[in-house]
Amino acid sequence: MISDALSIARKEFTDTITSKRLWLIVGVLLLFSVASTYSTIFQTITAFQQAGRPVASVFSAIATTMAYMAPLLGIALAFDAVSGERERGTLRILLSRPIYREDVINGKIISALTVISLATTISSLAAVSISILLHNVAVTIDDIARICLFIVFSIVLSFAYYAFSLFISTLSNKSSHSLIISIGIWIFFAFILSVISSLIVTAVLGPPPMRSFQAFNMFRRQPGNFTPSSMFPQEYLDYMRKEAEISSMIQAFSINYHYTQITSLLFGYATRPIEFGQGGRTLVSIPTVISTRLIDIVILIVFPIIFLFASYMVFTRRQEK
């Protein structure tokens, strides 16, 4: 019954917003968002302003922070959601009430979605406010639409990790196991997969052409340099294209990669050296972002749905003695 799920959600929400764990993560998220905004404004905004996109520059920095922090928020809310109740014995008390098992998991999901939405929105709005206050950055309707989409995708990313961690938590009897597995997956997707990808690229393509590599490094030392890619030797560009293809194939397994693909196009920031060489990305229209990144968006949305469904099935079918 929805009223039972809401009663559980209300209690969960109160527990969560009074927990030190949540405030630690939200605090770090806010700190990084504010720090990113501040440093972006004073370091690179002139170049971006010249390119006519100051808000995009601020959010390109925040998107990088969010790509790391949003998953942690999801994991923090989910890793002990069910296993913790099992460990403390509170699940037995809950399930002895005249409620359905799905009410318990529904209540937890409703609460988590609310907390994730609030934390993500507050962090993003804090960044916008600082931009406006410190640098009189003009926010256009298009910027607001992009920020709204960014918030939605960030919520989905966080929720994807929530769903995964919840699934592990429903399977596990120990929260410590659930936490280790969830953090392990986050580390794999956020860090290790890119290292594996580089190793595979090097193994397949060999090292980059040295002369071209030195030329690229010289180019990188000039901030705001949007020199066209034609400045680079063809040999180097071919290498980087192949590298991007192989790397994308490998990193497509990571949910973080799909999020970065969407947000980088949304705010027009480069995610690969080849794109620096192409003068960064131009800010394309929102419909173009959606149509170009449709597969990434679908994957980002389907991932949490699969794990929520799996959690739901495991929890409702599992029998607690």
Next chain:
Amino acid sequence: MKMDLAIETENLVRIYGKGDSGIKALDGISIKIPKASTYGLFGPNGSGKTTLISILVGLLLPTSGSAKVLGFDVVKDSVEIRRRVGLLPEGFGFYDNMTALENLVFLATLDKIPLDQRNRRALEALETVGLKDRANDKVSTFSRGMKQRLGIAQALLKDPELLIFDEPTVGIDPEGAAEFRNLVKRMNREGKTILMSTHLLYEVGMVCTHAAVIRGGRLLVQGGVEELYQSVREAKGYRYELRVKPSGEMLLQEIKSISGVIEIRQSENGVTVLSKKEIWGELLTLVSKPQFKDAVESLKPIEPSWDEIYRFYQEGG
């Protein structure tokens, strides 16, 4: 006459796991628990008590067999059962960051107790278990015994007609256990049916009107406590303890001649008389005779201990 039953199970089987490696936790349990009884479910750890209780409140599904609680089927109507049954599960816990009252009010919400009654009912339950003074203290500050009492309070919240306590006195001190037994007796007098699982033999004898002994998932015996005593008495003999003065030698000779008496032996507390049949009436008549009146200091029947009852049925009854 058909007995009014609170719980009735028919050949309940529960197997954990699948195939040959499956463990049979319940092996054809058929019990009948009369309404308004205090029913002790006795058995050693791992005998299947918790599995049986979990099936009765719909937390576990039986592998086969059927069970009805207050007339509701445990598979089809488990929510209706939990609406009417107060359960104290084994190994339960509370939300430590909340106060005792907040915990109970939250659980009262899930019990569908109307909003305007939740606080009152929670306070009443806390008062019943002697925790009203600690209503606004966080559960994290509670001792194990206090948490156990809070567990009993949550089971009482909805004023259920059937209470199921799984190992209710584990972790509480002897004084707390005695208070709990008094509470059980009081609730039983109020007409509530109580099913109580325990591995402590003496608890069954102290509070229960009915009992069942299970071991290895099998029901060894069940019935009224008096019936269980009687079965053991009939099989092992009736025992009486007699204290006689040195002048009572003649009396002992007379007792020996009563039909059914098997043996008279010296014991720590005097003389134990063992008889094949009930001779209480004959003994009373004998000791009230003028010639023996002054020779007797005391006379009482000895009930079989629960330990004896358990061993008796474990050995096949």
